[in-house]
Amino acid sequence: MYFENTGIENTVIDLNILDDLMKKHGLVRAGQWDYERVTYDKKYVIKEGTFYLRVFGFTKNGDVGAHDADITLLKPVIGKHYYPHGVEYGENEVFPKHLLKSSEQTLAAVKTELAAFEIHA
Template identity: 85%
Template sequence: MYFENTGIENTVIDLNLLDDLMKKNGLVRAGQWDYERVTYDKKFEIKEGTFYLRVFGFTKDGDVGAHDANITLLKPAIGKHYYPHGVEYGEGEVFPNHLLKSCEQTLATLKTDLASFKINA
């Protein structure tokens, strides 16, 4: 499930600064990147299962591996993890209201943090 109109979509920000702001909000990039794309995750282990809030981004002309990129953020998503298959985002998934509220709070705080540093692209 995608979160609509969060206010972070299309934000452009330096990768190194983004890494710091995401970490501050509990989202980690870890090994989830290639040279043009990044994914930040916040893991939720609750009684209903394991879920991930994911924020995706890409660079048009930078190099993520070299830490030299401006990242454009995309719509965030929430997915449920199924071992060993991975994360599912489908319409048939059920996401508890308390989880969605927590994700929305994280995204609202992130929006505020990003507003001070975004690059006008």
Template identity: 70%
Template sequence: MKFEKTGYETIKADLNRLDEVMKSHGLVREGQWDYERVTYDRKFEIKEGTFYLRVFGYAAEGDVGAHDAVIQLMTPLLGKHYYPHGVEYGEGEDFPNHLVAKCEAILADVKKEIAHFAE
């Protein structure tokens, strides 16, 4: 599920500050990066299954591996995990309303904090 109209696709921000804000909201980068891309994940284990809120981005400037990059964020996604196949984001997936509302609130809070230092 795409979270359209969040405005994330217009945000560019410093990687290190972005890491701090994302982590404070439970979105972790950990090993989800290469030198040009990042993925921030928050895992939700609820009775309906395991879900991931994901915020993707890419280096508009600099190098992620050197911790010196400006990250262009992309449209956030919510996906459902199916063992052992992976995460599905498709339109045919059923996402609980309470989870969607929680993810929207998290994304709004993150965006508000990022606005203080975004380019």
């Protein structure tokens, strides 16, 4: 399920600042990157299952591996993990209200902090 109108999508920010800011809110990049893309995850393990709040991003002019990139963020999404298949984001998934509320609060906090560091073209 995608989160609409979060104010995060299309934000451009330096990768190093973004890594620190996201980590502060429980969103970790870890090994989820290649030279042009990044994924930040916040893992929720609750009685209804394991879920991931994900924020994807990409760079048009930089190198993620060299920590030298401006990242453009995409629309955040939440998905449910199914072992051993992976994370599903489909319309048929059911997401608990308390999980959605927590995710929305995290995204709102991230948006507030991003504003101070956003790169304007």
